[in-house]
Amino acid sequence: MKNEFYIQWHITNQCRNRCKHCYQSEYDGESVSLSQADFILEKIKACCDELEAEPYIVITGGDPMENPYFFQILEKSLSISRRVGILGNPEQIIKDNGETARRLARLKISSYQVSLDGMEQSHDKLRAKGSFQRTLQAIKILSVAGIRVNVMSTVSKENYMEMVDVMKTSYKHGANFWTFTRYAPMSGGHCGIEPGEFLKFMTEIIEALKPYEAQGKPSQTREPLLCLVKEIEHPERLGGCGIGFSRLVLMPDNTVMACRRHPGSILGKVDEKHDLLWHFAMNPKMDEYRNFSKIEGCKNCNFLNQCRGCKAVAYLATANDLGDDPQCLILQEKRQEKGISDQKYFISCGQNVPFSVKCS
16 A cells, blocks of 8 residues: 655635634635646646556645635645545535535545634634534435535644543544644744643544544544553554655645644745745755754654644744754753743743744
8 A cells, every 4th residue: 555645735825714823814815727737736636646646635725625626636636646635614514405526526526624722712713603513414414415525623732621622523524534733823932832731732633543443433543742651552653743744735825834733844846947846855945854863952852753742832832943943941941941931941832933934
């Protein structure tokens, strides 16, 4: 069986929602055209053929369905890949009594991901009034249509104590998989959870997941720091930060990034001179991400190959690609040994920092 190469493809910046923790700052610009889609898909196929890997394409935005060619692009993607998923909004799913969901099911998409960022009050505060109930409705509609539903939760000090309830609610309404990621404010700073509290939170999540794992639900895999939970019984939960390895992000203007949440990870643009394979295999910045020996705080850690922290979170908290992951208890203890306070080490949340998601 071939390894998978993950492509997160943003086919538009258009979105009618204005979520408070969104990593987008702009909602305009041209969406991907059909000729542009043909060009990109040709490059994706050529890259994966050379790497002897299966493309796993995840189409997103903005709201990907705001692209007027969404279904044509989806069908073109399915012509070169057996696995094509969607990261989208609930509103497009609930507006037509399930017809969109049934159409997606007929096309045999791999999954549809929605977000739940807390229980009703917390979620709606971050997104919009009524968004929580609309999302639960979309989960049910997608599930009834036979589509695998993934739920992603973005955690911060404002909502992390609700996540066990969010997970249970997701599964109750038909989700096939629930996972979480940490809030990474694009203006700098971090999610605000203290390392000791984050360790306790992860331990509670692992314990709460056990009954669902017994039912065959997949394990939590998105958080590198899970390896610090000593009682983890399943090594498949681990893998470490994926930046630099078997994945790339494509923006609507053909800009390539190593990680969408890492605004300093822009690699350039896909063109005839620098195709997708070049950016992945030969771009000097990708070589830097793959060089573990340069990660000062992590390079001698016993968990290096399993973790390395989240490089996007670390970068936004320190403005340094090699900075500490702010929720890592081991790195906090090392700073304390050196007499370095967290207040002095990390950027305050909301402080302006010198990076952009535009490709120059």
